[in-house]
Amino acid sequence: MMGSLSVSRSRLRTLAPAAALLCVGTALGVASAVSLEPFVPEAAIEYRPIEVGEDGYVTSESCRACHPSQYATWHGSFHRTMTQVATPESVRADFDGVVVDAVHGRPMHLARRGDEFWAEFDDPGWEGDPGERPRISRQVVMITGSHHQNIYWYSTGHDRALNVLPGVYLLDEERWTPRNAVVLAPPGQGVAMLDGHWNAVCIDCHTTHGKTRFDTPFGSEPLRDQTVDTTVAELGIACEACHGPAGAHVTANRNPLRRYGLHAGGGPDQTIVEPTRLDPQRSSQVCGQCHSIWEFPDSTAERAASVAGLPYRPGDELRTTRFVAHPRVNGRSEAMRAMIAADPDFVRGSFWADGLVRVSGREYNGLIDSPCFAEATTPERTLSCFSCHTMHKTPEDPRTVAEWADTHQVSAGMDGDAACTQCHDDIAIDPGAHTHHAPASAGSRCYNCHMPYTSYGLLRAIRSHTVTSPSVRESVAIGRPNACNLCHLDRTLAWSAEQMRNWYGQSPPDLGNDERSVAASILWLLGGDAGQRALTAWSYGWEPAQEASGTSWMVPYLGELLGDPYDAVRFISARSLRTIPGFETLQYDFTGSRDARIEAAVGALRAWRASPRARARRDPELLFGADGTLDTAAMRRVFDQRDSRPLFLRE
Ligand code: HEC
Ligand code: HEC
Ligand code: HEC
Ligand code: HEC
Ligand code: HEC
Ligand code: HEC
Ligand code: HEC
Ligand code: HEC
Incomplete structure (x- = not known):
C-alpha cells in the first residue's frame, strides 16, 4: 500500500497545474487570471473525481450565451460553489506553515507548495498499534462548502478516492478547527474518516449527476482492492440538477425560429424542465x-x-x-x-x-x-x-x-x-387580533411563531421548515422548544400555557414543579439533551429574544455551558455570550484544554458578579433570590436531571 501511495504522490505533483486551471470559475473565464498554463483535459486527471459530458448533460457553460442573466444569478449562488477543485482562488483557509490542533492525536501540519495545498497528519486508516500510527502527507484536491465552512478533501493515492482532512476551516470565524468539533456529536465520537467517503456519500447531493463507480458497495470490501472511477457531469449544483439534462434543449434551440417561441404551437419548451411549471x-x-x-x-x-x-x-x-x-x-x-x-x-x-x-x-x-x-x-x-x-x-x-x-x-x-x-389573507386583515403582540413587534411575525428556530445544523439553529403552531403540551411531550419560550427566555412553560389558554383557548397540560416555577429556557439549557442545549444557547444570542427577555441574567447560564461536554454546544454558547454587553471580547477557545475552558468560565462569572447589571433581576423563575444572588443549589438540581443520553445529530 505504501508503495502505491508514493507512486501516486509523484503523479499528483506532475499533474497538479491542471487542478489550478480547472477551477470552475477559471475554466469558464469568470476569474480572469492564471490561464497561461497549458490546458490539461479532465480525462487526464487520475487522482480525483472528474467532470465528463455524458447521458445528455452539457454543463452550465453551454447555457451561458443564451441565458446570461440566469447564468449570472446562479453563478453568485452557493449552489455553484458547493464542490470545487482546490485552487489558490477557491481555497479560503491559510495553509502556509499552519499547524492545526487535533482533538485526538498529533497536530496537522499544512503547507502551500506553489499552487498546491498539502497536509501532514496521522494516518486515519492505520489498523495497527495506535501508538505507532504513522504520519502521512497528502495533497488537498477538493473543497466542500463555501458559505459557512470549507471542508477539505485529500487525494488518497488510490484512483479517484478522496478522504477528508481532520481539520475544517470556519469561514465566519476565519479559523481552523478539528473536523469532529463542528458536528453535534458525543465527546470522542464524530464523523468517520474513510477513504472514498466523498465518492460514495457526499457526491449524491453535492454535485450534478455523480457516479460513484466502485466495484462493490461502499464499506463491503476494502476500497484498496477495487477500482474507483468516480465521475460527475459537473462539480457543484448546476443548471441541469434542477432543469434536467439539457443536450436536446441546446440542440433544438440552435434553430433561430424556436428561439423566438415559434416552435410547434408555442407554449412551454418540452425539451427542458422549468420546476415551477x-x-x-x-x-x-x-x-x-x-x-x-x-x-x-x-x-x-x-x-x-x-x-x-x-x-x-x-x-x-x-x-x-x-x-x-x-x-x-x-x-x-x-x-x-x-x-x-x-x-x-x-x-x-x-x-x-x-x-x-x-x-x-x-x-x-x-x-x-x-x-x-x-x-x-x-x-x-x-x-x-x-x-x-x-x-x-x-x-x-x-x-x-x-x-x-x-x-x-x-x-x-x-x-x-x-x-x-x-x-x-384572512389573518392579514387584523394580524394583532391573531398574534396579540404589537404589529411591529418580533412577536407578531408569522415566521417566529410558526417556523421557529428548532432545527439544528452548521453550528446554529435553523428555521424549522415544518409549519407548526406553538404548543406547550407538545414541548412537554416531545421536548421541542415552543416558539413563545424560545423568545421569552425568562418565562416559564406555565406562563406560556396560561397566555395561550387566554388567547387561543388551548387547554393547558399538566406541568411539573420546575415547569411551573423555572424559566423554560433554563430547563432546556441546563437539563435538556445536547440538541435542546444547542438550540437554546443559540436563542440566548438571538436579537428578538434578547429584546423580549433582557440579557444581564444570561451570563452565568451561558458561562455554565462553556464547560459543556459537546464541542458544538460550547461553540454556540461562547458565540452567544459574546453578544452580551461587556463580554464582546471574551477570551475563550471551545477546543482549548479543559483547564483553560474552566478558567474562562470562572472569569466570565467573576466579571458578571462585579458588574452592577448582575443584580438587576430578582426573578425567582431565573433562579435569583430576593437579594439578586443566584440560587446555585436550584441550578444544580436542574442540572442533575439532565438528559445525558448520547446524541449525534445527522445534519
Ligand atoms: C441556443 C440558445 C439556448 C441555449 C444554449 C440554451 N437555451 Fe434554454 N432556452 C432557449 C430559448 C430560446 C428558450 C425559450 C424557449 C421557448 O420558449 O420555447 C429557453 C428556455 C429555457 C428554459 C425555460 C423553459 C420554460 O418552460 O420556461 C429553461 C429552464 C432553460 N431554457 C434552461 C436552459 C439550460 C439549463 C441550458 C443549458 C444547459 C439552456 N437552457 C441552454 C435557448 C437556449
Ligand atoms: C441527502 C443530501 C446530502 C448529502 C448526502 C450530503 N449533504 Fe451536505 N448539504 C446538503 C444540503 C441540502 C446542504 C445545505 C444546508 C443548508 O445550507 O442549510 C448541505 C450543506 C453542507 C455543508 C455546508 C456548506 C457551506 O457552504 O457551509 C457542508 C460542509 C456539507 N453539507 C458537508 C457534507 C459532507 C462532507 C457530506 C458527505 C459526507 C455531505 N454533506 C452529504 C445535502 C447533503
Ligand atoms: C443536487 C442537489 C441540490 C438540489 C437539486 C438543490 N439543492 Fe439547494 N443546496 C444543496 C446544497 C448541497 C447546498 C449547500 C450549498 C452551500 O451553502 O454551500 C444547498 C443550498 C441551498 C440554499 C442556501 C443555503 C445557504 O447557505 O444559504 C437554499 C435556499 C437552497 N439550497 C434551496 C434549494 C431549492 C429551493 C432547490 C430546488 C429548486 C434546491 N435547493 C435544489 C443541494 C441541492
Ligand atoms: C437549484 C435549482 C436551479 C439551478 C441550479 C438553476 N436553476 Fe434555473 N430555474 C430554477 C427554478 C426553480 C426556476 C423558476 C424561477 C425561479 O425560481 O427563479 C428557474 C428558471 C429558469 C429559467 C426560466 C426563466 C426564469 O428566470 O424564470 C431559465 C432560462 C433558467 N432557469 C436557466 C438556468 C440556467 C442557465 C442555470 C445554470 C446557469 C440554472 N437555471 C440553474 C431552478 C434552478
Ligand atoms: C420573536 C419573539 C417573540 C415571540 C415568538 C413571542 N413573543 Fe411575546 N413578546 C415579544 C416582545 C418583543 C414583547 C414586548 C412587547 C411587544 O413588542 O409586543 C412581547 C410581549 C408579550 C407579552 C406581554 C408582555 C409580557 O411580557 O407580559 C405576552 C403576554 C407575550 N408576549 C406572550 C407571548 C406568547 C404566549 C407567545 C407564543 C404564543 C409569544 N409571546 C411569542 C416577543 C415575542
Ligand atoms: C405569537 C405567536 C403567533 C404569531 C406571531 C402568529 N401566530 Fe398563527 N397561531 C398561533 C397559535 C398559538 C395558533 C394555534 C391556535 C390553536 O391552537 O388553535 C395559531 C394558528 C394559526 C392558524 C390556524 C388557525 C387559525 O387561526 O386560522 C393560521 C392559519 C395562522 N396561525 C396563521 C398565522 C399567520 C399568517 C401569521 C402572521 C400574520 C401568524 N399566524 C402569526 C400563534 C401565532
Ligand atoms: C400556498 C399557500 C399557503 C401558504 C403560502 C401558507 N399556507 Fe398555511 N395553509 C395552507 C393550506 C391550504 C392549509 C390547510 C388548511 C386550509 O385549507 O386552510 C394551511 C394550514 C395552515 C395552518 C394549520 C391550520 C389548522 O387548522 O391546522 C397553519 C397554522 C398555517 N397554515 C400557517 C401558515 C403560516 C404561518 C405560513 C407562512 C409561514 C403559511 N401557513 C403559508 C396554505 C398555505
Ligand atoms: C414559507 C416560506 C418558506 C418555504 C415554503 C420554504 N422556505 Fe426555505 N427558508 C425560508 C426563509 C424565510 C429562510 C431564511 C431563514 C432565516 O432567515 O433564518 C429559509 C431558509 C432556507 C435554507 C437555509 C437554511 C439555513 O439557515 O442555512 C434552505 C436550505 C432552505 N430554506 C431550503 C428550502 C427548501 C428546499 C424548501 C422546499 C422544500 C423551502 N426552503 C421552503 C422560507 C421558506
Missing part, C-alpha cells in the same frame, strides 16, 4: 432530491446508481426511485426498519419524537409535514419551496446577487409575513 408536489421534489433524508429502496438500486448515477430526473416522482424517510407516514415500513438496523440512533439523530425533522438541509421533509402542503386541496393553495424562494434573483429585486444569496435565496418580500398572508 410542475405541480407543487413535483416542483418541490426537484429540491427534495437533495434537501431531504432519503435512502435507496434496495441494494440493487444502490449498485445501479453507483454505475449509472441516480435515476431521478426533474419532473419525475421522487418516491419511485428513492425512499424518503417520513416517520409520520412510513415509520413502520420495512425500508425504515432497515435504516434503523444500519444505524440504531438514526431516527433520534434526525427527527423529533413526533417525527418532525430536526436537522438542517432537510427542508423537503419539513415541507411535506406542513398542513399547508399536506392538507391543501388545490395547486394554488399548496405550499412549495417556490412560495418563498427563487433560484434566480429577479431583475425587479433591488438586492444584489450576493445579498440575495447570503439571505438564503428567499424571494423579494418573502422574508416577512407576506410569505404566509399570500394564502392566509
Whole structure:
C-alpha cells in the first residue's frame, strides 16, 4: 500500500497545474487570471473525481450565451460553489506553515507548495498499534462548502478516492478547527474518516449527476482492492440538477425560429424542465432530491446508481426511485426498519419524537409535514419551496446577487409575513387580533411563531421548515422548544400555557414543579439533551429574544455551558455570550484544554458578579433570590436531571 501511495504522490505533483486551471470559475473565464498554463483535459486527471459530458448533460457553460442573466444569478449562488477543485482562488483557509490542533492525536501540519495545498497528519486508516500510527502527507484536491465552512478533501493515492482532512476551516470565524468539533456529536465520537467517503456519500447531493463507480458497495470490501472511477457531469449544483439534462434543449434551440417561441404551437419548451411549471408536489421534489433524508429502496438500486448515477430526473416522482424517510407516514415500513438496523440512533439523530425533522438541509421533509402542503386541496393553495424562494434573483429585486444569496435565496418580500398572508389573507386583515403582540413587534411575525428556530445544523439553529403552531403540551411531550419560550427566555412553560389558554383557548397540560416555577429556557439549557442545549444557547444570542427577555441574567447560564461536554454546544454558547454587553471580547477557545475552558468560565462569572447589571433581576423563575444572588443549589438540581443520553445529530 505504501508503495502505491508514493507512486501516486509523484503523479499528483506532475499533474497538479491542471487542478489550478480547472477551477470552475477559471475554466469558464469568470476569474480572469492564471490561464497561461497549458490546458490539461479532465480525462487526464487520475487522482480525483472528474467532470465528463455524458447521458445528455452539457454543463452550465453551454447555457451561458443564451441565458446570461440566469447564468449570472446562479453563478453568485452557493449552489455553484458547493464542490470545487482546490485552487489558490477557491481555497479560503491559510495553509502556509499552519499547524492545526487535533482533538485526538498529533497536530496537522499544512503547507502551500506553489499552487498546491498539502497536509501532514496521522494516518486515519492505520489498523495497527495506535501508538505507532504513522504520519502521512497528502495533497488537498477538493473543497466542500463555501458559505459557512470549507471542508477539505485529500487525494488518497488510490484512483479517484478522496478522504477528508481532520481539520475544517470556519469561514465566519476565519479559523481552523478539528473536523469532529463542528458536528453535534458525543465527546470522542464524530464523523468517520474513510477513504472514498466523498465518492460514495457526499457526491449524491453535492454535485450534478455523480457516479460513484466502485466495484462493490461502499464499506463491503476494502476500497484498496477495487477500482474507483468516480465521475460527475459537473462539480457543484448546476443548471441541469434542477432543469434536467439539457443536450436536446441546446440542440433544438440552435434553430433561430424556436428561439423566438415559434416552435410547434408555442407554449412551454418540452425539451427542458422549468420546476415551477410542475405541480407543487413535483416542483418541490426537484429540491427534495437533495434537501431531504432519503435512502435507496434496495441494494440493487444502490449498485445501479453507483454505475449509472441516480435515476431521478426533474419532473419525475421522487418516491419511485428513492425512499424518503417520513416517520409520520412510513415509520413502520420495512425500508425504515432497515435504516434503523444500519444505524440504531438514526431516527433520534434526525427527527423529533413526533417525527418532525430536526436537522438542517432537510427542508423537503419539513415541507411535506406542513398542513399547508399536506392538507391543501388545490395547486394554488399548496405550499412549495417556490412560495418563498427563487433560484434566480429577479431583475425587479433591488438586492444584489450576493445579498440575495447570503439571505438564503428567499424571494423579494418573502422574508416577512407576506410569505404566509399570500394564502392566509384572512389573518392579514387584523394580524394583532391573531398574534396579540404589537404589529411591529418580533412577536407578531408569522415566521417566529410558526417556523421557529428548532432545527439544528452548521453550528446554529435553523428555521424549522415544518409549519407548526406553538404548543406547550407538545414541548412537554416531545421536548421541542415552543416558539413563545424560545423568545421569552425568562418565562416559564406555565406562563406560556396560561397566555395561550387566554388567547387561543388551548387547554393547558399538566406541568411539573420546575415547569411551573423555572424559566423554560433554563430547563432546556441546563437539563435538556445536547440538541435542546444547542438550540437554546443559540436563542440566548438571538436579537428578538434578547429584546423580549433582557440579557444581564444570561451570563452565568451561558458561562455554565462553556464547560459543556459537546464541542458544538460550547461553540454556540461562547458565540452567544459574546453578544452580551461587556463580554464582546471574551477570551475563550471551545477546543482549548479543559483547564483553560474552566478558567474562562470562572472569569466570565467573576466579571458578571462585579458588574452592577448582575443584580438587576430578582426573578425567582431565573433562579435569583430576593437579594439578586443566584440560587446555585436550584441550578444544580436542574442540572442533575439532565438528559445525558448520547446524541449525534445527522445534519
Ligand atoms: C441556443 C440558445 C439556448 C441555449 C444554449 C440554451 N437555451 Fe434554454 N432556452 C432557449 C430559448 C430560446 C428558450 C425559450 C424557449 C421557448 O420558449 O420555447 C429557453 C428556455 C429555457 C428554459 C425555460 C423553459 C420554460 O418552460 O420556461 C429553461 C429552464 C432553460 N431554457 C434552461 C436552459 C439550460 C439549463 C441550458 C443549458 C444547459 C439552456 N437552457 C441552454 C435557448 C437556449
Ligand atoms: C441527502 C443530501 C446530502 C448529502 C448526502 C450530503 N449533504 Fe451536505 N448539504 C446538503 C444540503 C441540502 C446542504 C445545505 C444546508 C443548508 O445550507 O442549510 C448541505 C450543506 C453542507 C455543508 C455546508 C456548506 C457551506 O457552504 O457551509 C457542508 C460542509 C456539507 N453539507 C458537508 C457534507 C459532507 C462532507 C457530506 C458527505 C459526507 C455531505 N454533506 C452529504 C445535502 C447533503
Ligand atoms: C437549484 C435549482 C436551479 C439551478 C441550479 C438553476 N436553476 Fe434555473 N430555474 C430554477 C427554478 C426553480 C426556476 C423558476 C424561477 C425561479 O425560481 O427563479 C428557474 C428558471 C429558469 C429559467 C426560466 C426563466 C426564469 O428566470 O424564470 C431559465 C432560462 C433558467 N432557469 C436557466 C438556468 C440556467 C442557465 C442555470 C445554470 C446557469 C440554472 N437555471 C440553474 C431552478 C434552478
Ligand atoms: C443536487 C442537489 C441540490 C438540489 C437539486 C438543490 N439543492 Fe439547494 N443546496 C444543496 C446544497 C448541497 C447546498 C449547500 C450549498 C452551500 O451553502 O454551500 C444547498 C443550498 C441551498 C440554499 C442556501 C443555503 C445557504 O447557505 O444559504 C437554499 C435556499 C437552497 N439550497 C434551496 C434549494 C431549492 C429551493 C432547490 C430546488 C429548486 C434546491 N435547493 C435544489 C443541494 C441541492
Ligand atoms: C414559507 C416560506 C418558506 C418555504 C415554503 C420554504 N422556505 Fe426555505 N427558508 C425560508 C426563509 C424565510 C429562510 C431564511 C431563514 C432565516 O432567515 O433564518 C429559509 C431558509 C432556507 C435554507 C437555509 C437554511 C439555513 O439557515 O442555512 C434552505 C436550505 C432552505 N430554506 C431550503 C428550502 C427548501 C428546499 C424548501 C422546499 C422544500 C423551502 N426552503 C421552503 C422560507 C421558506
Ligand atoms: C400556498 C399557500 C399557503 C401558504 C403560502 C401558507 N399556507 Fe398555511 N395553509 C395552507 C393550506 C391550504 C392549509 C390547510 C388548511 C386550509 O385549507 O386552510 C394551511 C394550514 C395552515 C395552518 C394549520 C391550520 C389548522 O387548522 O391546522 C397553519 C397554522 C398555517 N397554515 C400557517 C401558515 C403560516 C404561518 C405560513 C407562512 C409561514 C403559511 N401557513 C403559508 C396554505 C398555505
Ligand atoms: C420573536 C419573539 C417573540 C415571540 C415568538 C413571542 N413573543 Fe411575546 N413578546 C415579544 C416582545 C418583543 C414583547 C414586548 C412587547 C411587544 O413588542 O409586543 C412581547 C410581549 C408579550 C407579552 C406581554 C408582555 C409580557 O411580557 O407580559 C405576552 C403576554 C407575550 N408576549 C406572550 C407571548 C406568547 C404566549 C407567545 C407564543 C404564543 C409569544 N409571546 C411569542 C416577543 C415575542
Ligand atoms: C405569537 C405567536 C403567533 C404569531 C406571531 C402568529 N401566530 Fe398563527 N397561531 C398561533 C397559535 C398559538 C395558533 C394555534 C391556535 C390553536 O391552537 O388553535 C395559531 C394558528 C394559526 C392558524 C390556524 C388557525 C387559525 O387561526 O386560522 C393560521 C392559519 C395562522 N396561525 C396563521 C398565522 C399567520 C399568517 C401569521 C402572521 C400574520 C401568524 N399566524 C402569526 C400563534 C401565532
